Amino acid sequence: MMFFFLNTNGELYSIDTTFKKVNWVLNFQESLSNRLNEKLFYSLPLVADEKYIYITLKDKLIILDVNSGIVKLTKSISLSIPPIVLGENVFLINKNNLIISIDISNGNIDWSKNILNKIQKLGIKKHKIGKLNSLLVVNNYLQLTTNNGHFILIKPKDGSIYKLNKFKNKIAFKPLILNGSIFLFEKNKKMIKIN
Numbered sequence: 001m002m003f004f005f006l007n008t009n010g011e012l013y014s015i016d017t018t019f020k021k022v023n024w025v026l027n028f029q030e031s032l033s034n035r036l037n038e039k040l041f042y043s044l045p046l047v048a049d050e051k052y053i054y055i056t057l058k059d060k061l062i063i064l065d066v067n068s069g070i071v072k073l074t075k076s077i078s079l080s081i082p083p084i085v086l087g088e089n090v091f092l093i094n095k096n097n098l099i100i101s102i103d104i105s106n107g108n109i110d111w112s113k114n115i116l117n118k119i120q121k122l123g124i125k126k127h128k129i130g131k132l133n134s135l136l137v138v139n140n141y142l143q144l145t146t147n148n149g150h151f152i153l154i155k156p157k158d159g160s161i162y163k164l165n166k167f168k169n170k171i172a173f174k175p176l177i178l179n180g181s182i183f184l185f186e187k188n189k190k191m192i193k194i195n
Helices: 034-042 115-120
Strands: 002-006 011-016 021-027 052-056 060-065 071-076 079-086 089-094 098-103 109-114 132-138 141-146 150-154 161-166 176-178 181-185 191-194
Touching (some): 052 079, 089 132, 115 150, 115 161
Antiparallel strands (some): 011 021, 052 060, 060 071, 098 109, 132 141, 141 150, 150 161, 176 181
16 A cells, blocks of 8 residues: 655655555655745645546646656646546646646646536526535536535536535535545534435
8 A cells, every 4th residue: 555745845755555665755846846845835635546646736736656756747727626536537626616627648628617607607696606615526426515505516528517406504614425425514513414
């Protein structure tokens, strides 16, 4: 089993916990640029799958090979939510609420949509929708939530809205998935379980 961590000196470690050894170390100060070091403090949590590690800095996405630490892809993009990986695509939400699908194999953008604008076209006012605060994968759909209690299911193939639901109260925290159920925490401190 591999474990990854990024320290405050800008070093990313890959550690094999089975054999208790360091697989590789990538020093962002030396290998990418000194300018990136300051951005490490504005980064989102690391995301990893079987092939890649996804690092989001203040205005950059970096995809590294899990086994070697070699940079597979970099994209200049300012993210507000950690990326989600589904199949051969990484899904991102930028600071302007644009959801973007990037093909990991070639780095091409498959599609990008402003979901909040699409919801507004359905007659819901922007201030009622709220701000996007999470991106999850649920039953092979992308699930977006807003702080005002909207749940949006998106088709990952083309970014179209599959389903839009609204809870009565505002959501206080990002949803939590545990044992196949989704847990929501409303502003009034009420917890809701969705199977």
